[in-house]
Amino acid sequence: MASIDPVRKTHPLFNSREGNIVLVSAEGTLYRIPAFILRNTTGFFRALLPPLLQAAQSQSGVVDPIEVDEKDVVVERILRMLCGLETPRWASFDEIDAVITLAEKWDAPGPISVIRSAIMAPHLLQDSLRLFILASHFGWEEEAKIASTYTLTLSIYDEQHMEQLERLSTKDLMRLLAFHRRRRDDFRTFLDSDEPFNAGNATNHFCSGCGEKVDNHTWRELKARMFYEMDQRPLGDTLLGLDMEEWPESIACWSAKCRKPECGRFYYNKLVTFRDIQDCLDKLPSTI
Structure with a gap:
């Protein structure tokens, strides 16, 4: 490995000897991950790693740490899913939004599918508008329909919902408003x-x-x-x-x-x- 600041901590779950790739979170935590896991589970690293590994073999033999903009709570969660480790229960859509944004950035279909199976939990159904936004973004029609039913408890035109509604595409926004109006x-x-x-x-x-x-x-x-x-x-x-x-x-x-x-x-x-x-x-x- 390239020299790493000794003050930085390595996450205990991701400190494998086979970890020839090091990711660094926005908080400075190190995550040692085998390259084959990242290549096989994400489109982003499938394209990124081969030239980096090839360059490392021809030069120093090591790959420089790769910085990730997200905080530990996000990086740890997505790496747990990529590595097949136990994933804690989702507490809110704030957690889901952050992780699924990174999963989409990395082109990681596995974590996205895991999140899709989790978003119908009763406590998340109560946040129906955010569920509808997420389902509509990924084209999950069944989940979007269920979420739309739960939005019927909302006064959809209230100002408090405007910020969330602005996240919808014009097509999906009109579908939801037309449903309430109908x-x-x-x-x-x-x-x-x-x-x-x-x-x-x-x-x-x-x-x-x-x-x-x-x-x-x-x-x-x-x-x-x-x-x-x-x-x-x-x-x-x-x-x-x-x-x-x-x-x-x-x-x-x-x-x-x-x-x-x-x-x-x-x-x-x-x-x-x-x-x-x-x-x-x-x-x-x-x-x-």
């Missing part, structure tokens, strides 16, 4: 239809008890509130739950009844309406 707009179309919501949407609707014309303003206000909720959270899980029971619009709608004292019939059947709203939600597209 669920919201399709839901509104269902709510505005005469079937099954004839009691609230008919131009002229009359009380079934006395024939008095019905004022449907409470239903229209409830529809507007439900549309707003779907815009904020297209999954629709805020509808039909306990929270909805406390909306002023819900209370007004379910208590609306005929103004004739001798009649007093309620305008809307709450249980039937809930069932019909759930049917509408079930008909909405669930993935991109």
